[in-house]
Amino acid sequence: MLDLAGKPLAAIVSAGSSRFGRREGLYWRELFLEAFKDVLDRCPNLNPKKDVKAVFLGMMSEGFEKQGHPGPTIASWAGLMPKACIRTESACASAGAAVRFAVAAIAAGFYDIVLVGGVEKMTNLSTAEATELISTASDFHFDQWNGLTFPGLFALTATAYMHKYGATEEDLARIAVKNRGNGALNPKAHFQKPITLEEALNARFIAWPLKLYDCCPITDGASLLVLTKPRIARKFTDTPVYIIGQGYACESILASEKDYDAVRFVANVEASKEAYKMAGLKPRNIDFAEVHDCFTIAELIAYEDLGFCEKGEGAKMIREGTVEREGKIPINTSGGLISRGHPVGATGVCQLHEVYLQLTGQAGNRQLKGVKVGLTSNIGGIGASAVVTICRRGG
């Protein structure tokens, strides 16, 4: 395990995103290009054909569009041939994985400047078809086979958590209300309309105790970052953001092997430990975070798994406003997966896009004041993969 005491591994010198939502008539390669244009607009000194040496792309499934092998697709459509363009897949942590190995490739000296992104086009399938395809991220033999899809898997987690720690449906609803409120300030978010606590509590059940607003939508979208070696970052921007810590861990894909005694996602705990150690930081040093709220219960558990509060005290974080924009540690200022949307293979980079905007003062109406260190936590499956990344604003 690397211990860098905050020495930067790589620098983010630009970030871009497509508009998120139901993007009818566009293929994923076109969403990628929308994000690509955005990332270039924000980085006029970058000559992509000359400067970019490789692309790392998270994408969860070739099943949505019958289009796998996204590397060469991007190489051609973005005019980057013959650069190495590579896909990573770890379900909903696919883009987090792409960041991990983009950073490793930079640190190894393989490349000095790379693009790292994530993309998914989902809404061309029906919700039922998309739900079935997403289920390939859970165990086929034991979970899929028995009809357990992700709303059901997270509902099981929620009931176990509520039973053990006394959290309520209202606690979960408050997370949805917070994230929808934040998303209303994000002009690229899928949903830009706040909801009330009553609306959240009165919404129809998807899988008890999870109701409509406890669940992220099915969304089309793409996000991209430009990463460089730290020492060349200022060629491209006056406001680099440094990646100073990162962790990656896995637990079992089987729901029956989860830690229901403590109701936590072991991979996220382990990945955050690795990231904190590498950065030489503690959870109290984190100013804000983007965490993986595919369902509200996942955000609640993330407060604990990432060390922002003690085990079992997650509900207090939302009840006391600690995680609101004005709180001590704002969580999901982008709107999170619930409001910005969750193009499954893109989310890990969408989260870093928000951290970049916040740390460089480009977050518009949702801008936080005086933030220096941000964290992202991207999980895949029922917490089976986890990537945690810690970023610091350039001095």
Add this chain to the structure above:
Amino acid sequence: MLDLAGKPLAAIVSAGSSRFGRREGLYWRELFLEAFKDVLDRCPNLNPKKDVKAVFLGMMSEGFEKQGHPGPTIASWAGLMPKACIRTESACASAGAAVRFAVAAIAAGFYDIVLVGGVEKMTNLSTAEATELISTASDFHFDQWNGLTFPGLFALTATAYMHKYGATEEDLARIAVKNRGNGALNPKAHFQKPITLEEALNARFIAWPLKLYDCCPITDGASLLVLTKPRIARKFTDTPVYIIGQGYACESILASEKDYDAVRFVANVEASKEAYKMAGLKPRNIDFAEVHDCFTIAELIAYEDLGFCEKGEGAKMIREGTVEREGKIPINTSGGLISRGHPVGATGVCQLHEVYLQLTGQAGNRQLKGVKVGLTSNIGGIGASAVVTICRRGG
């Protein structure tokens, strides 16, 4: 582009493989475990739970078994939780990509000991279903949509090549005969029966001019390597094999954007240049190679793309016996994809498995004499992704 002048990036300290073929009744995770047992049997000093820090796994499609997210699947089934287990996908170069980023992660200091593998279980689908699924590696809109599958794509390449350089169906058939002869000496190969030139030439057409034996089979299989930092390799073996050069490149996924003027795979040319430069070697320094003979024409073109002969002289290499086991540069001693088989996402590591066996004197009846440097060339799609790796026997 790194120029290491032969300084090792990583060491291979063990290699293992499942039996290849139609492995009825087994899931891909079980094929992975078969290779895992083999890799451990060959490396008694390795304590996997303690020593292995991460797993990099090539897999082309979750569509074969409706099982994506292989990282946590492996983490659980191989008893490696909570280690990071990550999938790469670049179509038939998926395992080559896994090796690339395993090497980068070691060189970056992220991990000291990793497993890198590839796996695919294909025969549970019909040949037609599997062919359609493999087609997700080609462009959906322009190629798949018009019914162009990979036998057709490589047949187009073959006709262009034959027209331009005068190669014959017999030249292609000789490659099939050579590889089936080699595979007959490989106890793990899918096909272990030699064929005659007459059989090859009289076989039914799949897509003119490619006949049955010009095409690799649909195969189940898995291969695995243990990679370490070079300086700790001798803790695990007296015969380490060093990875001293590697390249990765992409060209367009679109068949219509291929270089039909020269009939070559640009990505393979570029990847080999990068690998040779990193290793400080020339093509003449390579003693033997495993190249990507998904179809015989791909092997023929690889002789040229990798610099083993001049452009247009590939057919001479097979006519004059240069690439036979007793020739100057033996190619595909394992039997290649045509005889050992082509579990699509596994092949890049299957190739390195053979290079490891040859360089450590463990290749049995097909053992080459006095070989010191071996190369692998793994391509994806119609040459759209390419990974080239150069290995040197430990001194």
